[in-house]
Amino acid sequence: MPLSETKFRLSKKVRWIFALLSLALALNSTLISADWLSKLKESIGKKDAEQALSTDEVGGGLKEALRVGTDTVVGKLGQEGGFNLDPKIHIPLPKQLDKARSILSTLGMDSMLVELESKLNEAAETATPMAKQLFIEAINDMTLDDVMAIYKGPDDAATQYFRSRMSAPLAQEMKPVVDDSLAGVGALELYDSVMKQYGKVPFAPEVDL
Template sequence: MRRLLILSLIISILGLQSCAGQKINLGKVLDGISKSTQGGGLSNDEVISGLKQALQVGINKGADSASKLNGYFLNPIIKIPFPPEVQKVETALRKVGLGGEVDKFVMALNRGAEEAAKEAKPIFINAILSMNFSDAWAILRGEKNAATMYLKRTTSEQLIAAFSPVVEKALQKTQATRYYTDLANSYNRLPFVQKVNPDLKLYATQKAIDGLFILVENEEAKIRENPWARTTDLLKKVFGSI
């Protein structure tokens, strides 16, 4: 019975279809898990703890990937480009031979995001550890990115507050602020252009956070597709192979 319940839970998490083409009834699976507690099977607490561990694995991988050298810069999925609202600045500067300076700025901008990403992991982990029974079951019942959506709802404000000063410091450390100031000044000196002065810190902060959520969402998808690959003793018990 226990093995059948575990198999049903895995099928529900993966969102697979039954032979009749209908989605597995997760409500029946949850009822079965609840009943299994009496017979020595998995308890609700074990299932929830297993989910939390699995999500922590995904978060650790996503945050570590973003915060390493070139985590943003060489990842085309999350690389931060020249601010799109002033794309005309990049185009104009490349035309007048300042493409190298533009490239230095983009690299420095991404280096700033990589530095700031180090602050994300404890915020994400705290959100997972604070997850209640209702939140966890909603994630199990939800879409393939339900955990990522939960993190967006519960951590975005904290991430912005934590990232903003770190991004500002990182942009100064990597000289992105100086590069951008020089680029903006060079552009503003060109004839017949409208002067620009966008909020670089706000742009970098939001793009850094967006990139983190993309990586976490990718890791969540892996967890749902192959949960037994995330090996701790508890995960083996909850998501163990049949």
Template sequence: MRRVLIHLIATGALCATTAVGAQGLGDRFKQFVGGMDGSSNNSAATQLPESDVVSGLKGALADGASTAVTQLGQTDGFWGNQARRIALPGWMGKASGMLRGAGYGDQMDGLQLSMNRAAEQATAEAGPIVRETINNMSVADAYKILQGSDTAATDYLRDHSGDELAAKFEPIIKRTTAESTAVSRYESLTSQAKPMLKFVPGINLDLNDYVTQQALDGLFTVIGQQETRIRQNPAATGSAIVKKVFSTVSN
């Protein structure tokens, strides 16, 4: 039975390997800052201090990040959201039909649930790192973000906090998944199959690393969605400074 299972896993792994930016935002930004270098008489530009620009951008990013952490960092934040639910590792997903046929369906379901619960617990701890990264944003960073895409602030946040968040997430995920018998069985199976799976390119057999990366992808995807929404309708935030900054560059 063990040899059959390892064959199924390896077959699934091989199958697995064969298997908007804001419109004109850059131009509007040039108009916005034009009054500063004499190329435009745009009164809004000349009257908006750089401190307001920084405050507005930080406020928008903080709002989006807070919403994302709150939404995903609770029970069913990942598991109860079909768009964000973390799937089984690719090779296992491709082999799921064969594995379920071999009687491993319950273990696979338990494994997926454990992965998503671990991501939820880790994401709940993201707040302090995210806030520190936002607070450290410079004036130069703010103006660069302002002329960027609909997710420029999110991209900045991932670039400057992604590694630290991954280091924070992984031990939480490891601790949470360690409590699941389904995960221990997964690790036993991959250990048995590793001699064959290691020859298949692109396969990540480290479950904790896989869940960590999926959790980060989910977190920054939701932050990006929030940023896009704020840019498109800054008045809806209820923040005067956010509305002031983004309304100026979106007109």
């Protein structure tokens, strides 16, 4: 298989992994896991009882909390080790590479795949800050009905909102960013090296990535 095709197929596969895992900004991040929405509701509820907050004020408070939370999560995931060291969002190698891992391990070359996995996560850390503006735009575009549905909904209401509104746009917008990140950290070059070594193994089954 030509290397250019190999690169394209890896990039195409991994960019969708990135698109999903970049949603950690809204799905698996500190924003959600720290029960921030429950705490926010409690805080707003206390202020509402004391000051009779308007619906607009409640909505504005929730939007601002989402913006601050997004900043916090982007900062956390976009730093060195943000993906690599967090087991909840760490990007594993695609299952299709399990065959190659098994065979290369017997030849003492599994370290290449360990490094490849590390580079995929490094690329995610590089790409994550680029997704921030997409989430800020989604927050800014929230209608009052959207905001109140999150406020009155279950603790995962914000998660469901971002999942429904962001999955497709994020995947589309992140394509060039992911490609640049993968190339920039050397993930594509390393993948080619891995597959070259794998291709030298007699009778090795084809890897369809």
